[in-house]
Every structure is written in structure tokens, then in C-alpha cells.
Amino acid sequence: MLDLLTDLWAYMRARKKFWLTPIIVLLVLLGALLVLGQGSALAPLIYTLF
Numbered sequence: 001m002l003d004l005l006t007d008l009w010a011y012m013r014a015r016k017k018f019w020l021t022p023i024i025v026l027l028v029l030l031g032a033l034l035v036l037g038q039g040s041a042l043a044p045l046i047y048t049l050f
Contacts, residue, residue, distance in 0.1 A: 012020055037046040 008024070012018055033046060037043050
């Protein structure tokens with residue numbers, strides 16, 4: 001996993017694509033929210049958001 005992040009950062013640095021950073025962070029947070037909220041007491045709150 002660390003290699004993936006290192007390669008991704010090297011790609012963004014080399015190609016000057018720093019605008020991808022907020023998109024990647026948002027996708028990771030959304031994925032974590034869906035995984036953590038799937039079987040927890042937070043599920044009703046998450047369902048109202050979507």
C-alpha cells in the first residue's frame with residue numbers, strides 16, 4: 001500500500017497534477033465512510049446523506 005502511495009505521489013509530482021490530490025482524498029474518505037458505516041449504528045445517518 002505504501003508503494004502505491006509513493007508511486008502516486010511521484011506521478012503527480014512529475015506531471016504537475018497536484019489537482020488530483022483533493023479528488024483522491026475525497027474518494028478515500030467516501031470509501032472509508034461506506035465501509036465503516038455498513039454495519040454500525042451510523043448506518044441511518046449515512047443513508048440520509050445519500
